[in-house]
Amino acid sequence: xxxxxxxxxVGSLGRFQIFQIISLVFPIxxxxxxxxxxxxxxxxxxxxxxxPLLDNATASPNVTGGPGPExxxxxxxxxxxxxxxxxxxxxxxxxxxxxxxxxxxxxxSVAGTEPCLDGWVYDQSNFTSSIVSEWNMVxxxxxxxxxxxxxxxxxxxxxALIYGSxxxxxxxxxxxxxxxLQLAISGTCTAVAPNFSLYCSLRFLSAFAVAGxxxxxxxxxxxxxxxxARARVMTIxxxxxxxxxxxxxxxxxxxxxxxxxxLTVSVPFFLFFLSSWxxxxxxxxxxxxxxxxxxxxxxxxxxxxNGKKDARDTLTTEIVLATMxxxxxxxxxxxxxxxxxxxxELRKRFGCMLSLWFTFGFTFYGLALDMQSLGxxxxxxxxxxxxxxxxxxxxAFFAMNHLGRRITQAGxxxxxxxxxxxxxxxxxxxxxxRVTFAVLAIGFVGSAFTTLVVYCSELFPTVLRMTASGGCQxxxxxxxxxxPLVRLLGPVSPLLPLCVYGGVxxxxxxxxxxxxxxxxxxxxxxxRDVESR
Numbered sequence: 360x361x362x363x364x365x366x367x368x369v370g371s372l373g374r375f376q377i378f379q380i381i382s383l384v385f386p387i388x389x390x391x392x393x394x395x396x397x398x399x400x401x402x403x404x405x406x407x408x409x410x411p412l413l414d415n416a417t418a419s420p421n422v423t424g425g426p427g428p429e430x431x432x433x434x435x436x437x438x439x440x441x442x443x444x445x446x447x448x449x450x451x452x453x454x455x456x457x458x459x460x461x462x463x464x465x466x467x468s469v470a471g472t473e474p475c476l477d478g479w480v481y482d483q484s485n486f487t488s489s490i491v492s493e494w495n496m497v498x499x500x501x502x503x504x505x506x507x508x509x510x511x512x513x514x515x516x517x518x519a520l521i522y523g524s525x526x527x528x529x530x531x532x533x534x535x536x537x538x539x540l541q542l543a544i545s546g547t548c549t550a551v552a553p554n555f556s557l558y559c560s561l562r563f564l565s566a567f568a569v570a571g572x573x574x575x576x577x578x579x580x581x582x583x584x585x586x587x588a589r590a591r592v593m594t595i596x597x598x599x600x601x602x603x604x605x606x607x608x609x610x611x612x613x614x615x616x617x618x619x620x621x622l623t624v625s626v627p628f629f630l631f632f633l634s635s636w637x638x639x640x641x642x643x644x645x646x647x648x649x650x651x652x653x654x655x656x657x658x659x660x661x662x663x664x665n666g667k668k669d670a671r672d673t674l675t676t677e678i679v680l681a682t683m684x685x686x687x688x689x690x691x692x693x694x695x696x697x698x699x700x701x702x703x704e705l706r707k708r709f710g711c712m713l714s715l716w717f718t719f720g721f722t723f724y725g726l727a728l729d730m731q732s733l734g735x736x737x738x739x740x741x742x743x744x745x746x747x748x749x750x751x752x753x754x755a756f757f758a759m760n761h762l763g764r765r766i767t768q769a770g771x772x773x774x775x776x777x778x779x780x781x782x783x784x785x786x787x788x789x790x791x792x793r794v795t796f797a798v799l800a801i802g803f804v805g806s807a808f809t810t811l812v813v814y815c816s817e818l819f820p821t822v823l824r825m826t827a828s829g830g831c832q833x834x835x836x837x838x839x840x841x842x843p844l845v846r847l848l849g850p851v852s853p854l855l856p857l858c859v860y861g862g863v864x865x866x867x868x869x870x871x872x873x874x875x876x877x878x879x880x881x882x883x884x885x886x887r888d889v890e891s892r
Contacts, residue, residue, distance in 0.1 A: 361683045362643045363585065368674070369658050370665025371585030375639070378664070379583060380592060382638060383576045384599040386539070386631045390572055391603025392610070392624040393546065393565060397511070398730050398737060399607070400617035401504050402489045405482035406497055408449040408475035410435045433457045437472060446479075447498035448472040474498070487615045494555045503555070508728050508843040510559050512720075514566025516836025522571035523829050531575045531582070532640040538571035539632035546625025550618040565625075574832070582641040583661070590813055594756050597809050601752065604727075604745030612738045646683050655679055696826050699819075704890050708818045709827060711870050713834045715811060718772060718867035720835035723804045725842030725860050726779070726797065740794060747802035755806035763878040764814045765871060771810060772868035775803035779861030783854045804864070817877040820885050 363371075370376075413431055434453045436444040451471035481492040490496065496503040526534045545564040552558035577596060584592045607624070614620045639661060645654030655676055662671035699709045727744060730737045758767040778800035785793050819827040848855040883889045 362646070365642070365658060365674075365679065365682055366583070366585060368667065368670040369662035370667050370670075372588050373665030373667075375661045375664040376584055376592075379638065380580065380595060382634065383580060384596055386572065386628070387576060387596065387599035388603035388606055389624055389627055389631075390542075390569055391600045392607040393542070393569055394724075395604060395607055395727055395741070396621070396624060397490075397504075397508055398728060398741065399486070399611040400490055400620055401496075401507060402486050402737070403491050403497065403501075403504065404486055404489065406446055406479045406492075407432070407436055407444045408447070409477040409480050410449065411477055414480055430458070445472075447475060449475060485615070486617070489617045490555075490558065493617070494558075496555075502847060505843040505846055507559055507562065508724075509840045511562045511566045512724060512836055512840035512843070514563040515570045516833060516840060518567035518570030519574060519829070519832045519836055522567075523574060523832075526571070526575055526578065527644075530640050530644060531579050532635065532638050534571055535575040535579070535638075536632055536635040538568040538575070539628050539635055541565075542568035542572065543625060543628035543632060546628065547622060550621040550625065570836070579638070579641060582643050583639070590756065590759075593812050594752060594809060597752050597805075597812070598749060601745050601748035601805070604748065605742050606745075608738045608741035608745070611741070646679060651676055651679060696830055698823055698886065699827055699830070702886060702890050705819075705823075705886065708874060708889070709830070711874050712811075712815055712818065712827070712831050714870050715768070715772070715807075715867050716815075716831040717834040717838040718864050719804065719808055719811060720838030720840075721842040722775065722779075722838075722860055722864050723801070723808070723842075724839040725845055725856075726801055726804070728843050729846055740798070743794070743798045744801045747798050748805040751802035751806045752809045755809040758806075759810055759813060759878070763876045764810060764817065765874055765876045768807065768810045768814055768874070769868040769871040771803050771807035772864040772871060775800045775807065776861045776863070776865035776868065778803065779857055779864070783857045783861070807864075814874075814877065817880070818874065820883040820889050823886070 410432070413435065432444055434450070434455050434457050436449050439445050449472060451473050475498065479492075479495060479497060486492075490507070491504060494503075522534055522538065542565055545561050545568065549558060549561040549565060552561055577593070580592050580596055581589055610623055611620055614623055639657045640653065642654045642657040642661070645651070645657060655674060658674055658679070659671045662668070662674070699705050730740045730744075755767055755771065758770075762770075778796045781796045782793050785796065787793070815828060815831055816824060842860075845856050845859050848859070
């Protein structure tokens with residue numbers, strides 16, 4: 360509460376906070392683009408085996424009045440169950456008899472086939488190029504696509520761990536600026552990666568920076584805003600992710616080459632890096648870590664921007680130290696994640712929250728990175744995902760204040776799971792209905808995320824709040840790493856991935872019912888406060 364008093368003196372929600380929200384939330388939209396980028400840069404185009412006789416212009420037969428190249432494919436590539444050319448096999452020997460009109464050779468189905476030894480031909484009607492067509496990530500190499508997504512999510516997981524510690528040691532703004540620069544460089548270099556291994560390495564480094572940006576953005580917003588406005592400010596921050604989803608769809612629609620799209624969402628971070636130096640470092644962090652003079656300078660700077668001239672002129676080092684004396688004493692007590700397991704109530708809360716954060720990462724990225732499975736216009740679906748996110752997050756904000764945190768949390772996850780499971784009984788022909796259920800599921804997952812951010816802060820005592828948050832973030836990234844891999848179960852049964860994606864949030868919603876309600880309750884400060892409730 361001591362720093363809150365200082366913040367009120369210099370202005371807790373004035374011009375400085377407004378400028379800061381704009382400066383921090385705008386880059387978040389581009390961060391979201393990186394998180395969901397491979398929906399477009401790793402799109403799987405329609406493809407078939409390359410036939411040198413047909414696809415090599417210098418070797419193609421020039422027969423006037425004869426069948427065209429598409430018709431000739433019938434003799435070289437067998438048809439699948441949908442009467443379309445097989446994607447991964449071709450005849451060992453041309454089946455010329457299949458070119459005869461009204462002819463159906465019963466022996467064609469048993470004719471010898473072989474893999475695509477000469478590569479593939481890709482449809483370029485939707486995307487001029489993607490990393491899939493660049494490095495032939497199809498057929499036996501199809502597993503590489505979800506693997507790249509999991510590598511990216513693993514980068515966020517490890518980045519959250521490392522940059523969390525670096526932020527506590529070197530400051531929020533410094534680490535944020537470095538992360539902007541790292542993402543600008545690694546993202547730009549990704550666009551010109553000469554091979555798949557280097558591409559994955561650069562994406563991992565990009566994800567590393569993304570983790571630092573997301574964490575330090577949230578921390579700076581929280582530490583420069585008064586308590587009563589934090590939920591509102593964090594909702595605005597969450598809406599930045601929603602706007603980013605819709606923005607990405609428009610950019611990807613205009614730019615169909617994967618490397619140009621990669622450049623478009625990466626180069627702006629050079630500008631964000633340059634503009635980030637005007638941001639004020641967290642005065643709370645500066646004072647707590649013994650950098651009182653710099654903390655005082657930051658407070659005076661904010662007071663000047665907010666028009667609080669009296670506070671700017673009267674604040675002194677002695678006043679700051681006297682006001683923050685209690686916090687400075689508390690900061691000397693060391694806590695670790697082990698303390699979250701020492702008492703029964705904390706164990707229950709931490710265990711439930713770990714499962715909820717894991718479920719969010721697992722379900723959201725499992726669905727959001729697999730829009731092609733819906734078999735519709737992925738540009739439109741991406742817009743719908745972002746559009747539904749906005750009212751759902753606003754709805755969650757109001758539901759938390761009327762129904763309570765626990766019911767909102769449980770209901771959001773359960774409804775998301777039921778929408779996903781509903782698609783297991785919807786036939787593929789009803790594409791509109793399938794897309795509707797998928798969009799609703801993403802919307803409810805967004806509601807769950809908005810609730811999680813607030814609920815998690817209210818469940819843990821002040822002395823362990825950031826420690827618990829760090830552990831939960833790790834589980835989120837673990838879930839987001841494993842989520843895309845569930846799609847590898849598709850060849851076993853097309854319904855199996857949907858059953859997993861739908862079942863996990865339903866179970867998580869039931870687990871949320873084990874948590875206590877925190878609506879209108881003061882924040883706990885100590886472990887004793889938690890155990891006595």
